[in-house]
Amino acid sequence: MNPDALRGHMDALLLSVLEREPLHGYAIIEALQRRSGGALSVPTGTVYPALRRLERIGHLSSEWATVSGRRRRTYRLTDAGRKQLEGERSAWREFTTVIGGVLRAETSG
Amino acid sequence: MNPDALRGHMDALLLSVLEREPLHGYAIIEALQRRSGGALSVPTGTVYPALRRLERIGHLSSEWATVSGRRRRTYRLTDAGRKQLEGERSAWREFTTVIGGVLRAETSG
DNA sequence: ATCTACATATAGAGAGCCTACATGTAGCCT
DNA sequence: AGGCTACATGTAGGCTCTCTATATGTAGAT
Numbered sequence: 001m002n003p004d005a006l007r008g009h010m011d012a013l014l015l016s017v018l019e020r021e022p023l024h025g026y027a028i029i030e031a032l033q034r035r036s037g038g039a040l041s042v043p044t045g046t047v048y049p050a051l052r053r054l055e056r057i058g059h060l061s062s063e064w065a066t067v068s069g070r071r072r073r074t075y076r077l078t079d080a081g082r083k084q085l086e087g088e089r090s091a092w093r094e095f096t097t098v099i100g101g102v103l104r105a106e107t108s109g
Numbered sequence: 110m111n112p113d114a115l116r117g118h119m120d121a122l123l124l125s126v127l128e129r130e131p132l133h134g135y136a137i138i139e140a141l142q143r144r145s146g147g148a149l150s151v152p153t154g155t156v157y158p159a160l161r162r163l164e165r166i167g168h169l170s171s172e173w174a175t176v177s178g179r180r181r182r183t184y185r186l187t188d189a190g191r192k193q194l195e196g197e198r199s200a201w202r203e204f205t206t207v208i209g210g211v212l213r214a215e216t217s218g
Numbered sequence: 219a220t221c222t223a224c225a226t227a228t229a230g231a232g233a234g235c236c237t238a239c240a241t242g243t244a245g246c247c248t
Numbered sequence: 249a250g251g252c253t254a255c256a257t258g259t260a261g262g263c264t265c266t267c268t269a270t271a272t273g274t275a276g277a278t
Contacts, residue, residue, distance in 0.1 A: 008113030035214050039207045098148045105144050
């Protein structure tokens, strides 16, 4: 998967895996990999900064926990984040329709 | 359309509009707009450098022409460009499948 | 002791899309 | 003559995000 292709879709992915339940960063990476059937291996250097950014703009909130001696930062969707996820989903549909339409275009012009 | 979403898909769009016939930059911009039903307004500052880049890596070739007093640089697909377009199309299908799958995921995990 | 899995974080690089600006022709209108 | 719009190409610089590489530390197995 070309990294550049993920641009602008990372937020949607992260919000999406957090929709059902709060997760910490490491678990989010695993969830993305599992849900994508192994196609998505998003590096920590991408995910952790992205999560912090999403928290900064109010789409996520986080709290620390210690589980069996290891510190975790667990993120959950805020109300704004849930609303944002809706927006991301409809943006995704529009995006695929538009780009897909151009790529498929067999008609004149 | 969020600019970042286009990242990594610009090449596919440009190669795609050049598939049937050679076009110059300005006409390419119009073609993208027309084919997308008005959704894509790609600025000249994006298109012209991108076309040059695609020529540099051998996916396009160009030649100058003067039409009614105005200079045009007309781009056409090379064989490599045509092959690349195939690759872009299958990459697009995989991309939408993977991301779409994660965004839609309602199943456990 | 050493290795792997778990867990978070940052610095810096790289790339590409955008805004803004620069340049010039043609044609229409006043 | 002057001004406006459409046509046509191009570059400089900014911005933002993703990635690579690196750092730090715990737990558990060998």
